[in-house]
Structure formats: structure tokens, C-alpha cells
Amino acid sequence: MPSEVLVRGALYLSLTVVGVPGNAAVILAFLLLLYQESRLLPSDVIVLHLACVNMLVVVVRCLLETLASFRLAVIFGDVGCKAVIFVYRTCRSLSIWLTFALSAYQSLSIVPPGSRWASFRHTVAQHLGFVFLFLWLLNTCMSSAAILFSFGAGSNSSAANHGINVQFCYVKFPSKLSIEANGAVQVGRDVVPMALMTLASLIILVFLYRHSRQVKGLRSSGGGAEQRAAKAVVALVTLYVVLYGVDNGLWVYTLTARKAMASSLISDLRIFFSSLYATLSPVVIIASNRKVNGVLRCDVRRKPVQERDTCLSTM
Template identity: 75%
Template sequence: MSSEVFVRGMLYMSLTVVGVPGNSAVIMAFLLLLHQENHLLPADAIVLHLACVNLLVVGIRCLLETIASLRLASIFGDLSCRAVIFIYRTSRSLSIWLTFVLSAYQCLCIAPPGSRWASARAVVAQYLGFVFLFLWVVNTCMSSAAILFSFGTQKNSSLISHGINVQFCYVHFPSKLSKEANGAAQVGRDVVPMTLMTLASLLILVFLYKHRKQVKGLRSSSGGGGGVGGGAERRAAKFVVALVTLYVVLYGVDNGLWVYTLTLKRTMTSSLISDLRIFFSSLYAALSPLIIIASNRKVNSRLRCVVQERAVKEGTSGLTAV
């Protein structure tokens, strides 16, 4: 095993070690919340859905890439390459769009009561299931090229042109035009929600700034104390802004590398560039649950309860054994 392949495997392993337990913990916390309260708020349902697709990104792509890089098993053939790339692209794009939906919904949540934006929030909450279904159908259809053009490395790579080398698999397009069209569609699919979620986050920041000035004004006029409600909404808004910032940075690098590959004159893209793209896009799926756990009090409290219950059970079993 070459040192380059070993380093590659260790990098993907680091994403797997952080991302799989992190997203699993978030999912478990929300399932406990659902079991205890018999319902989830719309924002919680969006975050739960986001954690599920991020778990797919890390579990399907990074875990299998780790196994293949460290030569633990031979798992990449034509069928497995098509399945892995298809699931990865679908879940990756869903992660992007769900982050946008979360930022847009949070933007509606901080709107003044009685406004038309508050009415729009109620409509989104009512039809959130249809929003999820629509995103799944659209992103599944847009990832269908992976089923048609992906195959394993056992093919004769010298005959490949207009392809993308992803180390253990190849994505081979029939022409340069089809490769560029597919690339433009993927960039558009990422840039549109990126732009929209950035605008939503800016609106959230503007609201938080104005709200802070109002609170200072109330405190100065009333001689201190006072304050206004909505602390939970403000914390949630700050969490969404942090999540969007992480997304914009990491996926901005990812899409910059993708645009660079489309401008290359060579017909076969280097596996190094593809590895970097996969790493940066998977890094969001691995790090976002850490932000969720640190920022979301519901998730944090449920996880603490689980840890405390486990510690009590271990202490009880230890006393029984004695």
C-alpha cells in the first residue's frame, strides 16, 4: 500500500469516526424527543432529516472509501460504484437543500407575529412532508446520471475519455458536452440553495442586530432589566447562521474545485481533485452534527440524559456485583 493511499484512507476514516457517531447521536436524540412528546416541531423535523442524509453521506461514501483505501475488502465493482455514487450524490444534494429549508424556515420563525411571513411559516409547517418528498424526487432524478455512466476500475481505463476518476470508480460521459452539461447542472443545483440560504442568513443577522438595539433601548429607558422574549428563537437563529456559514465555506471550496475540473483540457480528471471535492463536501456532513449538539438544547439535554442513565445503570450493576 502506497503512502498516498494510506493517508487517503486515514482522512476518510477521520470523517467516518466523527460523522457516523455524531449524526447517529443527533438522530437518537430526536427519536427520544419524538417518543417522549409524540411530535416534533417543524425545525426539529428538518434537523432530524438533515442528520439522516448526512449519515448517508458519511456512512456510504467515507466508510466504504476507508475500507477500500486500507485494503480491508474489495467492494467496488460496476454495481457497487453505481449505487455508492448515486446515493452519495443524492444525499449530498439533499443535505444542501435541507440546510436551505432550515435557514428559510428559521427566517420565517423570527418574523413578527401576525405578518404575512408568519402565515407563510404556518403553510410550510403544514406541508413540510410534501417539501421533503419533492426534494427527494427532484434530487434523485438529478443524480440518475451516476447510474448510467459509473463503473468500477476493472474496466480498461486507457479507453476512457471525458471521465472523472474517483480512485476506485470512474464516471464516464459519452462526450465533453454531456460532461459539461452534467457539471453545470450540479453547480446550479448547489449555487441556487447556497445563494438563497445566504440571503436568509443575512436577514436573520439583520433581525438579530435590530433586536439587540431595541433591547438596549428598552433597558436604557427602563433603567435596566427588562429584556424581551424569544430567547429560544434567537439561539436557534444563531445556530442556523453557524450551520450555513460552515456549509458556504466547505461547499464553496467543493464547487470551486468542480468548476476547475470542467475547465481542464485533459479528458480524464485526476483522482486527487475528486478526492478533495469528496473530502470537503463530506466534511460538512461530519462536522454539522457537532454544531447541532453544541447549539441545540433539546439534543444536548437528551444526550445528557442517556449518558446519565447509562452511568446509573453501570453503577447499579457494579454494586450488585459487589
């Protein structure tokens, strides 16, 4: 086995080892919370949905890439490539938009009660299912090109000029214009929520700064949970901007540098950095979300029912 394939497999294995248990723990924590309390807050529902989508990203891309790199499974034929790339692109973009939805909802959560934005937050919470449905439809449609243009690396299409080598798969486009148009759509799909979530995070940071000045020298008795949730969202957005900023920079380079089109190295780096968000985001959630942290601690330690109830009541 070539050394570069071994290194590639090891990198994807590391993402799988961290990402699968991490996202599974977040999902389990919210399901236990739903079972114990019979309801979840809208922000919790968004985080749960984000963890499910990130789990799909890690499993469909990192786990399958690991199996293929170590030749443990034959997955990437024409049909396999179409399915994997389509599901990966859909879930990857959904992860981005759900992070934006979380940051936007959190910014609405800190507005004064009774304001127009507070009523809008209530409307969003009531129709959260429709928001998820819209995001799924939007990102599914925007990722549909993968079904038409993805092929196995062993097919004759790998000799095409207008294509992107993704190691085990090859994304072939009929013309230079089509690959540039598809690239522009993907960049726009990422940049728009990036700008919006950055704006939402700035609003949160301004609120936190003003609140810290107001309570400076005093001991705040309220708002602690909201502040912790806001800081966690800002941490997720910062992680996203850094990792997907690198991802999109590499994608633009792929579109503009001819040699990059024929090389799988750039594509591997892009997939690695975009999958890194799906791997690290549950770590941030577990470390910063008291509900998730508390449920996992109480469940892992197998505390008595009365003690678990006490633990939940302190979150």
C-alpha cells in the same frame, strides 16, 4: 500499500469516526425527544432529516472509502460504483437543500405573528412531508446520470477521454458537451440553494442585530430560544458556504483543466470537503441546539425520570 492510499484512508477514517457517532447522536436525541413529548417542531423535523441524510453521506462515502482504502472489503465494482455514487450525490444535494429549508423556515419563524409570511410558515409546517418528498424526487432525478455513467476503475471505460477518475470508480461521459452539461447542472444545483440560504441568513442576522439594539442594556425575558436557534442555523449555513464553496470551486477546475480529469486527487479533495460538512454539521447541532444537548446529557447521565422531566422543561 502506497503512502498516498494510506493517507487517503486515514482521512476518510477520521471523517467516519466523527461523522457516524455525531449524526447518530443527533438522530437518537430527536427520537428520544419524540418518544418523550410525542411530537417534534417542524424545525426539529428538518434537522432530524438533515442528520439522517448526512449519516448516509458519511456511511456510503467515507466508511466505504475507508474500507476500500485499507483493502478490508471489495465494494467498488461496476454495480457498487453506480450505487455508491448515485446515493452519495443524491444525499449530498439533499443535505444542501435541507440546510436551505432549515434556514428559510428559521427566517420565517422570526417574522411578526399575524403577518402574511407567518401564515406561509404555518402552511409549510403543515405540508412538510410534501416538501421532503419534492426534494427527494428532485435530487434523485438530478443524480440519475451516475447510474448510466459510473463504472468500476478496472473496467475498459477507464481509458475514455471524457471522464472523471474517482480513485476506485470512473465516471465516463460520452462527450465533452455531456460532461460540461452535467457539471453545469451540479454547480447550479448547489449555487441556487447557496444563494437562497445566504439571503435567509442575512435576514436572520439583520433581525438579530435589530433585536440586540432594542434590548441593549436590558435583560431580555423572551425570544432567547429563537435567537439561539437562529444563530445555530447561521453557523450551519456559514459552514456549508465555506466547505461547499471549496467543493464547487474544485469541480469547476475539474471541468476546465484537462489534467484534472485524469487525476483522482481533485476528486478526492472534492469528496473530502463535501463530506466534511456531513461530518461537522452534527457537531454544530449538538453544540448549539439546547434540545439535542439537553436530551443527550440527561440520557447519558441516566438521571431519574423526575430530573429528566425538569431538564426537558428548561430547553
